[in-house]
Amino acid sequence: MKDRPAGVSDEQLAAAVAAGWGLDVRAVRYRPVGFGSYHWAVDAGRPLFVTVDAFRDDPVAGLRRLRRAFDTALALRRDAGLEFVVAPLPAGTGETVLPLGARHSVAVFPQVSGEAGEFGRHRDEDAPAVLELLVRLHAATVHAPRTELVLPGRDRLDGALRTVDRPWTGGPYTEPLRALLARRAGRIGALLSEFDHLVEQVRGGTGGWVVTHGEPHPGNVVRGPDGPRLIDWDTVQLAPPERDLWLLDRPDLHAEYTRRTGRPVSAAALALYRLWWELADVAGYVTELCREHETTADTTAAWTYLNRYLA
Numbered sequence: 001m002k003d004r005p006a007g008v009s010d011e012q013l014a015a016a017v018a019a020g021w022g023l024d025v026r027a028v029r030y031r032p033v034g035f036g037s038y039h040w041a042v043d044a045g046r047p048l049f050v051t052v053d054a055f056r057d058d059p060v061a062g063l064r065r066l067r068r069a070f071d072t073a074l075a076l077r078r079d080a081g082l083e084f085v086v087a088p089l090p091a092g093t094g095e096t097v098l099p100l101g102a103r104h105s106v107a108v109f110p111q112v113s114g115e116a117g118e119f120g121r122h123r124d125e126d127a128p129a130v131l132e133l134l135v136r137l138h139a140a141t142v143h144a145p146r147t148e149l150v151l152p153g154r155d156r157l158d159g160a161l162r163t164v165d166r167p168w169t170g171g172p173y174t175e176p177l178r179a180l181l182a183r184r185a186g187r188i189g190a191l192l193s194e195f196d197h198l199v200e201q202v203r204g205g206t207g208g209w210v211v212t213h214g215e216p217h218p219g220n221v222v223r224g225p226d227g228p229r230l231i232d233w234d235t236v237q238l239a240p241p242e243r244d245l246w247l248l249d250r251p252d253l254h255a256e257y258t259r260r261t262g263r264p265v266s267a268a269a270l271a272l273y274r275l276w277w278e279l280a281d282v283a284g285y286v287t288e289l290c291r292e293h294e295t296t297a298d299t300t301a302a303w304t305y306l307n308r309y310l311a
Contacts (some may be wrong), residue, residue: 003298010040013042020092023108028050049112053105066107073086080140086110130221134244135260139261156190170293172295190300191275195275207218211238215247216230240269241261
């Protein structure tokens with residue numbers, strides 16, 4: 001995130017990490033990277049990476065969901081022996097994430113040496129190594145939260161589409177958003193219908209579900225001296241394997257996955273998760289820009305990305 005979270009200062013973050021993890025925090029530096037969580041680089045005698053998440057609607061449920069995901073990541077590394085999983089460091093209580101005030105959480109991770117890519121297609125030379133990570137991940141048998149074949153934010157997106165004929169208030173992008181949705185309502189509706197059709201196909205499929213990362217794109221793969229590492233495990237879920245595999249958009253890699261695992265790759269599930277990503281982003285941006293907001297780097301980015309999807 002480009003913007004800092006409202007109500008969380010560097011001093012508050014340093015105090016939370018020192019108290020929760022028993023660390024001697026010497027310096028903190030906000031890093032305006034990624035989208036969704038807020039990030040800091042922390043010097044505590046060793047380099048650490050600290051994330052803060054904001055819960056707008058239901059902080060208790062949000063913290064519970066995040067803790068289940070991070071508990072799964074820790075189990076994947078500690079119990080399943082997956083060294084490529086960059087899991088959170090447990091706090092003094094043993095918990096993987098702690099509350100930070102009333103509407104935020106804080107988690108601490110080791111700083112990983114290497115370089116991450118950008119969202120998009122994996123480079124041809126990197127894709128086989130990513131496939132290897134996914135084959136090993138999908139073989140793990142740790143407990144993980146189970147996905148629901150429901151588009152996140154669908155209710156807010158549907159509600160927005162139903163009210164494009166009346167004025168909206170919220171912020172500088174709210175009325176332009178209403179106009180954009182009014183122009184593109186037919187296309188969005190068609191995509192939602194296609195999504196529903198694909199969900200029914202996948203729900204009726206016979207393939208087994210596996211532990212998936214959810215977002216193994218190049219931006220979440222750190223290439224370093226010890227091999228590739230997967231970061232950002234807040235989306236880990238038990239789901240169809242295509243939830244990860246659609247980001248490896250090569251038939252030869254899908255065939256190799258089937259050869260290695262014995263699991264056929266479903267064309268319908270690949271199409272579902274490719275569409276899921278687009279519609280989940282659209283719903284998320286619509287939700288953000290319908291709220292009260294100001295013109296900031298993050299709201300401007302949301303407006304820009306939404307227009308790219310709906311152009």
